[in-house]
Amino acid sequence: MNRYGFDMQALLAQRGATLRSSLAARLYTWDEIAEQDEEESIGMTEMIEPAAAPAATPPPGGEMAKAYSHAEVESRWYDWWEAQGYFRPERDPAKTAFTIIMPPPNVTGELHLGHALTTTIEDIMIRWKRMQGYSALFLPGFDHAGIAGQYVVEKELARSDLTRHDIGREQFLEHAWAWMRKYIPIISNQFRRLGASCDWSRARFTMDAGPARAVRTVFKHLYDKGLIYQGERIINWCPRCMTSLSDLEVESEETPGSLWTLRYPLADGSGSILVATTRPETMLGDTAVAVHPDDPRWQGMIGKQATLPLTGRTVPIIADAAIEQGFGTGAVKITPGHDPLDFEIGRRHGLPAINLMNTDSTLNANAGTYAGLKPSAARAAVLEALAAQGLLIKTEPHTHVVPHCERCNTILEPLISKQWFVRIQPLADPAIAAAQDGRVGFVPDRFSKVYMHWMSNIRDWNISRQLWWGHRIPVWTCANGHEFAGADEPETVTACPTCGTAEIRQDPDVLDTWFSSGLWPFTTLGWPDQTPDFDYFYPTQVMETGYDILFFWVARMLMQGLENTGQVPFSTVYLHGLVRDETGRKMSKSLGNTVNPLQAADRYGTDALRFNLATGSTPGNDMKFSESRLEGMQRFANKLWNATRFIVFESGSATRRVSAEASRTPALPPAERLTLADRWIISRQHALAGDVQRLMEDYNFGEAGRLIYDFMWGEFCDWYLECAKGPLNGSDAQATADTVAVLRWTLERGLRLLHPFMPFVTEELWQNLLGRPADADLPANAQSICVAAWPRPVDAPYDAAAEREFGLLMAIITAIRNARAEAIKDAPEGQKADLARKRIPAYLAAGESVALLQGQTAILARLAGLEPGGLEIAAALPAAGSAPGMTTLVVEDVAVALPLSALVDRDAVRNRLASEATQAGDEIARVEAMLANEAFMSKARPAVVAAQHTKLAAARDRLAALQARLASLD
Numbered sequence: 001m002n003r004y005g006f007d008m009q010a011l012l013a014q015r016g017a018t019l020r021s022s023l024a025a026r027l028y029t030w031d032e033i034a035e036q037d038e039e040e041s042i043g044m045t046e047m048i049e050p051a052a053a054p055a056a057t058p059p060p061g062g063e064m065a066k067a068y069s070h071a072e073v074e075s076r077w078y079d080w081w082e083a084q085g086y087f088r089p090e091r092d093p094a095k096t097a098f099t100i101i102m103p104p105p106n107v108t109g110e111l112h113l114g115h116a117l118t119t120t121i122e123d124i125m126i127r128w129k130r131m132q133g134y135s136a137l138f139l140p141g142f143d144h145a146g147i148a149g150q151y152v153v154e155k156e157l158a159r160s161d162l163t164r165h166d167i168g169r170e171q172f173l174e175h176a177w178a179w180m181r182k183y184i185p186i187i188s189n190q191f192r193r194l195g196a197s198c199d200w201s202r203a204r205f206t207m208d209a210g211p212a213r214a215v216r217t218v219f220k221h222l223y224d225k226g227l228i229y230q231g232e233r234i235i236n237w238c239p240r241c242m243t244s245l246s247d248l249e250v251e252s253e254e255t256p257g258s259l260w261t262l263r264y265p266l267a268d269g270s271g272s273i274l275v276a277t278t279r280p281e282t283m284l285g286d287t288a289v290a291v292h293p294d295d296p297r298w299q300g301m302i303g304k305q306a307t308l309p310l311t312g313r314t315v316p317i318i319a320d321a322a323i324e325q326g327f328g329t330g331a332v333k334i335t336p337g338h339d340p341l342d343f344e345i346g347r348r349h350g351l352p353a354i355n356l357m358n359t360d361s362t363l364n365a366n367a368g369t370y371a372g373l374k375p376s377a378a379r380a381a382v383l384e385a386l387a388a389q390g391l392l393i394k395t396e397p398h399t400h401v402v403p404h405c406e407r408c409n410t411i412l413e414p415l416i417s418k419q420w421f422v423r424i425q426p427l428a429d430p431a432i433a434a435a436q437d438g439r440v441g442f443v444p445d446r447f448s449k450v451y452m453h454w455m456s457n458i459r460d461w462n463i464s465r466q467l468w469w470g471h472r473i474p475v476w477t478c479a480n481g482h483e484f485a486g487a488d489e490p491e492t493v494t495a496c497p498t499c500g501t502a503e504i505r506q507d508p509d510v511l512d513t514w515f516s517s518g519l520w521p522f523t524t525l526g527w528p529d530q531t532p533d534f535d536y537f538y539p540t541q542v543m544e545t546g547y548d549i550l551f552f553w554v555a556r557m558l559m560q561g562l563e564n565t566g567q568v569p570f571s572t573v574y575l576h577g578l579v580r581d582e583t584g585r586k587m588s589k590s591l592g593n594t595v596n597p598l599q600a601a602d603r604y605g606t607d608a609l610r611f612n613l614a615t616g617s618t619p620g621n622d623m624k625f626s627e628s629r630l631e632g633m634q635r636f637a638n639k640l641w642n643a644t645r646f647i648v649f650e651s652g653s654a655t656r657r658v659s660a661e662a663s664r665t666p667a668l669p670p671a672e673r674l675t676l677a678d679r680w681i682i683s684r685q686h687a688l689a690g691d692v693q694r695l696m697e698d699y700n701f702g703e704a705g706r707l708i709y710d711f712m713w714g715e716f717c718d719w720y721l722e723c724a725k726g727p728l729n730g731s732d733a734q735a736t737a738d739t740v741a742v743l744r745w746t747l748e749r750g751l752r753l754l755h756p757f758m759p760f761v762t763e764e765l766w767q768n769l770l771g772r773p774a775d776a777d778l779p780a781n782a783q784s785i786c787v788a789a790w791p792r793p794v795d796a797p798y799d800a801a802a803e804r805e806f807g808l809l810m811a812i813i814t815a816i817r818n819a820r821a822e823a824i825k826d827a828p829e830g831q832k833a834d835l836a837r838k839r840i841p842a843y844l845a846a847g848e849s850v851a852l853l854q855g856q857t858a859i860l861a862r863l864a865g866l867e868p869g870g871l872e873i874a875a876a877l878p879a880a881g882s883a884p885g886m887t888t889l890v891v892e893d894v895a896v897a898l899p900l901s902a903l904v905d906r907d908a909v910r911n912r913l914a915s916e917a918t919q920a921g922d923e924i925a926r927v928e929a930m931l932a933n934e935a936f937m938s939k940a941r942p943a944v945v946a947a948q949h950t951k952l953a954a955a956r957d958r959l960a961a962l963q964a965r966l967a968s969l970d
Contacts, residue, residue: 068641070605106145116597127756140198146513239361259398267305276328285354293319420464470510479503518556521569577622607758608633679802690793841870843881
């Protein structure tokens with residue numbers, strides 16, 4: 001508990017439920033969250049309700065509905081999973097720990113698609129490892145988001161026409177803490193909506209007492225070691241955020257502007273030097289003019305003095321190798337107070353630095369008569385004055401790079417300021433070594449080179465921010481000038497340790513947010529104390545985040561982890577890309593192309609959203625978010641629902657309750673009773689489990705999900721389930737029971753493979769398929785798919801013969817279906833459906849496959865739309881198969897003859913196509929005549945002529961297609 005009454009554990013430990021209402025036991029939809037968000041305030045009692053008694057058994061499902069309702073299904077499971085403790089891993093010495101520390105979202109409002117992608121990938125890993133038997137910890141948390149957090153609170157104050165300065169630091173911090181108390185529960189509920197299987201009892205906030213003490217401990221350690229120092233440097237200053245920024249927080253944008261050539265008279269009256277600049281207003285702070293020492297144009301002027309226009313000051317003309325001879329005139333103004341390169345040149349040459357800017361970017365008193373103006377207004381006034389004196393020689397267009405604030409897009413001002421820095425190279429060197437020797441790896445590997453390049457050219461890190469919200473810098477100065485750092489609570493620091501005086505003052509600035517975030521993997525586990533969690537779960541295994549914060553965060557975590565714990569904080573860095581819109585544009589509110597993930601989940605289902613994000617992405621690459629793909633994933637959930645409902649009905653398990661003595665693991669029939677289709681689907685399950693395991697181990701989750709999709713939709717539902725309908729509808733009770741067993745076995749394993757990707761629907765289907773437990777005495781891994789064993793490839797034997805033989809059967813059926821579809825595509829629309837259902841005879845010359853295909857006539861007839869009594873299979877083509885009008889297909893070593901001419905009236909089709917071809921020919925002749933008419937061509941507008949050429953091309957294409965169809969009929 002801190003002095004503002006905020007206790008992260010107390011807030012989230014009660015049942016882990018947030019924003020619960022009288023609707024209890026279900027998660028809010030986005031619309032309901034937004035409605036609460038619009039309220040003036042939400043009290044703690046409204047945010048968190050007392051825990052209900054945990055349910056001993058899964059939520060009742062009743063009979064499966066005909067149609068799948070994601071809203072109903074997804075509202076059932078999360079509370080039950082959490083109440084059962086499935087997300088709270090124990091420190092079990094017999095188990096291996098697997099830990100992912102959630103990248104903490106900023107507590108500034110709602111989650112976006114990037115958060116949804118991050119959470120999906122991380123939760124896939126956690127659920128997969130949990131099912132494999134690991135003690136899997138997904139530790140959630142929240143970031144106070146220094147600059148962004150202060151900004152949203154200041155916006156709230158502005159609604160009451162107040163600024164932070166009106167109310168003072170203490171009251172402002174109370175407002176900030178109130179914001180956090182409001183939005184942390186909202187955001188945690190959003191993560192629950194996304195199915196994130198986090199251990200909410202271990203949730204952390206970057207401003208918690210524990211992490212705050214860790215921040216002070218690390219700061220003091222680095223300070224005492226001489227790696228934190230205070231110095232004057234050119235920093236990036238944001239006039240809107242009113243704080244300094246690190247280089248990584250700067251967005252550089254190419255901006256069209258101008259390059260001005262100015263004349264600076266020489267002080268001795270012997271001439272002048274022409275200076276090129278993109279910022280003439282800063283000339284008021286010039287302290288030199290510089291040229292390259294080898295530039296022949298200005299050799300004779302080096303060492304002379306120039307008179308600075310508008311001010312009358314004289315400045316030296318110096319030579320420095322950093323000057324680009326090809327830029328402008330080759331002579332540039334040096335303003336050490338407002339340009340990073342000029343600052344370095346000024347230090348080399350002992351030049352004074354003049355600060356022209358106030359913190360709000362207006363010019364200060366050093367600008368003389370221009371004081372109080374904004375840079376743009378000052379520029380116009382300076383240029384006007386220079387032109388009046390004949391000193392403005394030339395203005396030409398010039399595109400240059402302008403730095404903007406990464407947070408608010410305000411143009412930044414380079415300012416000299418006294419800031420706190422980390423001497424970073426001593427921290428970077430061990431982190432470079434860790435990547436070189438393989439203690440940490442990157443997925444995809446190409447980012448290791450990006451990381452190494454940046455780390456090898458790293459610059460000292462500006463860690464102080466001129467804000468009130470954040471970890472205040474733990475440095476004090478006493479009245480006698482002694483400076484010291486402390487790791488204790490600031491309230492307990494009452495005297496100078498050197499002289500004992502109580503007149504001490506703490507530095508008013510706060511630390512860069514990334515300083516505390518850089519400690520996240522170990523402070524969340526209790527460091528600097530040697531806690532049981534730290535001993536068991538650290539170091540973590542995977543840090544999954546976006547490639548865009550590789551330097552902001554990942555590199556700093558590696559440096560801080562090695563420095564403070566002696567170990568890399570994680571062994572693998574998984575970097576995903578950005579989520580873009582369907583056209584590849586970056587999502588932004590200004591473009592109006594953002595997608596709220598919770599609104600998408602409300603509409604299509606969380607499972608559909610997760611599966612879309614997982615299968616639409618590959619490591620390190622941006623993905624295009626498509627609503628049509630989202631609809632496709634929703635149809636996939638519906639497909640699984642319908643298939644499971646069919647199997648549940650066939651197996652009679654819809655209302656069955658399972659006792660502790662009964663097994664929930666489906667068993668296969670003896671091998672001698674398996675059909676070819678049975679053996680094939682079991683073998684395909686074997687291959688699937690092996691391929692998915694390999695892909696998951698390689699962090700290729702998207703491809704793993706796509707394989708599961710293809711198997712469940714195509715091989716299982718479209719092929720095996722259709723094959724199964726024969727024995728299910730037959731009179732052989734044993735064959736029916738065996739088929740049901742294979743269906744249940746295959747579906748159950750498929751659901752387990754799919755669970756990490758689509759947790760809600762798979763749990764619902766798994767419980768319905770196996771029958772819901774009657775009590776809580778079942779083994780833990782039999783109560784929920786969430787903790788069921790991950791399918792192993794060795795559990796299902798590979799059957800090469802079945803794969804080959806059933807593969808031939810599938811190829812023949814597919815070829816017949818395609819030929820039938822091609823044959824009826826020119827039939828009248830009203831007849832196509834009936835023709836598609838019409839059964840026809842077929843004649844197969846099967847060679848060595850005669851016995852195989854003769855044993856599969858029922859499947860061939862049913863799936864290919866053939867007459868069971870009209871299907872003849874022999875080594876050579878039966879006589880009827882050689883009759884006139886037969887269409888012959890060749891599939892591997894099998895020839896198939898089909899009387900496709902019997903499906904449609906070919907003469908009627910031929911007459912219709914011929915009529916359409918005549919019409920197309922007439923259209924071609926008409927347009928060609930028009931385009932050959934000189935009167936038309938001379939008077940018609942170009943757009944009209946172009947339209948006629950387009951019509952002509954379309955008509956020619958149509959005629960060619962019709963002629964091809966007519967030829968195929970002959």
